Amino acid sequence: MPKIIGLTGGIGSGKTTVARILEEKGFPVYYSDDEAKNIVNKDSILKEKIIELLGNEAYSDGIYNRKYVAEKVFNDSELLEQLNHLIHPAVKIDFEKWVASQTSEFVFKETALLFELKLNQQCYKSVLITADDNFRIKRTMDRDGKTYREVEAVIQKQMPEKEKCKLADYIIYNNSDLDSLQVATEGFLEDLN
Ligand code: ATP
Secondary structure (H helix, E strand, O other), X not given: OOEEEEEEOOOOOOHHHHHHHHHHOOXXXXXXXXXXXXXXXXXXXXXXXXXXHHOHHHEEOOEEOHHHHHHHHHOOHHHHHHHHHHHHHHHHHHHHHHHHOOOOOEEEEEOOOXXXXXXXXHOOEEEEEEOOHHHHHHHHHHHHOOOHHHHHHHHHHOOXXXXXXXXXXXXXXXXXXXXXXXXXXXHHHHHHO
């Protein structure tokens, strides 16, 4: 079985960018958030449970309405937890199937919630991508067209970077340009071997 490396970071930290670099180098990457988006549309039992929890508006024309769901759970941590309780076991099963089909020595699991869901316990190593808030906010504003306050509000709801740094086996700092991020990722890979 491949060794699983958890790749995580808060909003706009650069974890997807690092994941793409790793893919370019031939490492398989499982994108948990993207897969979760597929699963909520594909899994009919899950779909029913989500509608039961959040109402019919959770799907529009049979497609998961992310905007509606995000707005509904953003300020309701109990509801968010209930939703996560439905989605995460389905993602876990899908991930385990995916890992079993891989032949590489290392595979990466990209997820924003590695530590929050204690998924690091199933990993051989955990890697945190982090950057100062001002970089993360600016990059997310540019990428998503969000306002400063909107991004800041998300950061405030996520696990503090300090706590994540304590839990991570390896930290990649993304406070410079993309070339530096590439070099830092290569440095991590050298340490892995
Ligand atoms: P989210 O959790 O919000 O999806 P993420 O951690 O996956 O975020 P990315 O999407 O990889 O973050 O990066 C956020 C944005 O910042 C992207 O548009 C990416 O191209 C850009 N970016 C990442 N790192 C750098 C960098 N060092 N210099 C310039 N832009 C960067």
